[in-house]
Amino acid sequence: MEHLATILDSVADGVFTVDQQMRITWFNRAAEEITGFSREEALGQSCCEIFRSNICFTHCPVREALASGEDVVNRQVDILDRDNREIPISVSASVLRDAEGNPVGGVETFRDLSQIEALKREVEGRYTFQDMVSRDPRMRQLFDILPDVAVSDATVLLQGESGTGKELFARALHDLSPRREGPLVVVNCGALPEPLLEAEIFGAKRGAYTGSVEDRSGRLEQAEGGTLFLDEIGDLPLALQVKLLRVLENREYQPLGARRPRRADVRFVAATHRDLEEMVADGSFRRDLFFRINVVNLKIPPLRERPEDIPLLLDVALDRFNRAYGKRIGGFSPEALEFLLNHDYSGNVRELFNLVERAVILCRDTTIGAESLPSRRERPQDSTEPALVGRRPTVEQLQQLLRRHRGNKTAVARELGINRTTLWRWLKEDSP
Numbered sequence: 001m002e003h004l005a006t007i008l009d010s011v012a013d014g015v016f017t018v019d020q021q022m023r024i025t026w027f028n029r030a031a032e033e034i035t036g037f038s039r040e041e042a043l044g045q046s047c048c049e050i051f052r053s054n055i056c057f058t059h060c061p062v063r064e065a066l067a068s069g070e071d072v073v074n075r076q077v078d079i080l081d082r083d084n085r086e087i088p089i090s091v092s093a094s095v096l097r098d099a100e101g102n103p104v105g106g107v108e109t110f111r112d113l114s115q116i117e118a119l120k121r122e123v124e125g126r127y128t129f130q131d132m133v134s135r136d137p138r139m140r141q142l143f144d145i146l147p148d149v150a151v152s153d154a155t156v157l158l159q160g161e162s163g164t165g166k167e168l169f170a171r172a173l174h175d176l177s178p179r180r181e182g183p184l185v186v187v188n189c190g191a192l193p194e195p196l197l198e199a200e201i202f203g204a205k206r207g208a209y210t211g212s213v214e215d216r217s218g219r220l221e222q223a224e225g226g227t228l229f230l231d232e233i234g235d236l237p238l239a240l241q242v243k244l245l246r247v248l249e250n251r252e253y254q255p256l257g258a259r260r261p262r263r264a265d266v267r268f269v270a271a272t273h274r275d276l277e278e279m280v281a282d283g284s285f286r287r288d289l290f291f292r293i294n295v296v297n298l299k300i301p302p303l304r305e306r307p308e309d310i311p312l313l314l315d316v317a318l319d320r321f322n323r324a325y326g327k328r329i330g331g332f333s334p335e336a337l338e339f340l341l342n343h344d345y346s347g348n349v350r351e352l353f354n355l356v357e358r359a360v361i362l363c364r365d366t367t368i369g370a371e372s373l374p375s376r377r378e379r380p381q382d383s384t385e386p387a388l389v390g391r392r393p394t395v396e397q398l399q400q401l402l403r404r405h406r407g408n409k410t411a412v413a414r415e416l417g418i419n420r421t422t423l424w425r426w427l428k429e430d431s432p
């Protein structure tokens with residue numbers, strides 16, 4: 001007996017036994033360490049007074065083992081220790097029998113999961129930031145500095161290819177800033193022709209543009225007290241660049257109908273997939289405006305430079321679309337996974353999400369198979385035509401696609417794995 005006690009005291013798992021009235025009859029050293037109760041305090045006590053777990057009165061593992069005669073293995077529960085701290089543990093329970101095989105009580109072993117849970121949280125915390133996930137060191141560096149950048153009120157320039165998550169970053173900057181209660185207003189500088197874009201940002205007088213029957217406030221005014229996100233700033237026409245520069249320099253603008261200029265209480269975040277330095281060099285983007293918006297520059301790496309993010313994003317996407325479409329798809333078949341891991345995501349994270357969304361919709365199984373992914377015909381290596389997903393098609397290809405989708409731009413954009421704004425810009429740039 002003494003020998004057994006020494007052995008039990010030297011194991012790292014908590015071990016205790018109870019009689020049929022659930023009173024503690026044995027309590028080893030690890031049980032003392034995990035719960036904070038000494039052996040003297042525990043012996044003879046009802047076990048629910050020592051463990052105070054969330055399942056004591058509903059799913060007690062020892063009672064279940066006694067009732068069924070079957071072992072209970074690795075059930076995760078939370079207990080309160082002597083200082084009332086919640087401790088996550090994993091419990092296993094078995095029936096304790098006498099020499100004749102009659103049940104005389106139960107034995108429970110338990111393992112402290114606090115450290116594992118803490119590690120798990122740390123790892124998840126590193127990979128997840130707001131709605132963004134990444135394992136890439138450069139992305140993690142961005143996640144690290146984002147809270148400080150957000151509170152600084154400095155103008156931020158986000159640079160990255162289409163679909164890399166610039167808008168997500170802009171939202172995170174707003175949500176982490178003291179302006180989070182204010183509005184986040186988005187303007188897409190590539191989506192409208194110049195006069196309409198001007199009205200969109202700075203407002204318009206009644207009758208100034210087609211159909212406006214009253215004065216319309218601009219996005220700048222609507223962003224008062226909040227953040228104005230200028231997406232695709234590289235597409236801002238030169239005349240509007242001058243106007244925006246004035247706002248950034250003087251922190252003032254003239255709201256419609258107002259006699260005097262108003263102080264702009266707005267934080268500016270701009271984004272572009274273009275190389276603004278190059279545009280400055282060739283004169284299509286004003287140098288002074290570039291310096292005004294480039295106070296903090298965050299460069300988001302394209303997905304092909306961070307392949308370790310692909311499996312992570314596939315999981316996130318599957319989870320997101322399972323929920324959106326009420327499905328319970330568990331994962332990907334080896335062939336599907338091989339395709340998805342080796343795909344050339346020129347449309348970046350957006351393209352990956354589009355592929356998974358399409359697959360989730362098409363999938364009738366519990367696993368996504370290759371048949372739910374673009375067919376071989378559509379894949380670059382097997383195609384005589386260059387694949388269109390995420391790449392910029394030629395003018396003819398664009399026209400063909402538009403015809404095929406009967407002019408439905410949303411459908412064309414979806415097929416290309418781009419957003420409608422990008423499509424709009426391509427069409428604009430391609431038009432004579």
Ligand SMILES: Nc1ncnc2c1ncn2[C@@H]1O[C@H](COP(=O)(O)OP(=O)(O)OP(=O)(O)O)[C@@H](O)[C@H]1O
Nearest residue numbers: 131132133161162163164165166167168349350419
């Ligand atoms: N790191 C990430 N983790 C999770 N989701 C992401 C991540 N990056 C991008 N996404 C998702 O990818 C999609 C595209 O992101 P977003 O619209 O922010 O890209 P963008 O760079 O602003 O694109 P564009 O320049 O074409 O407007 C969104 O659905 C977004 O939720």
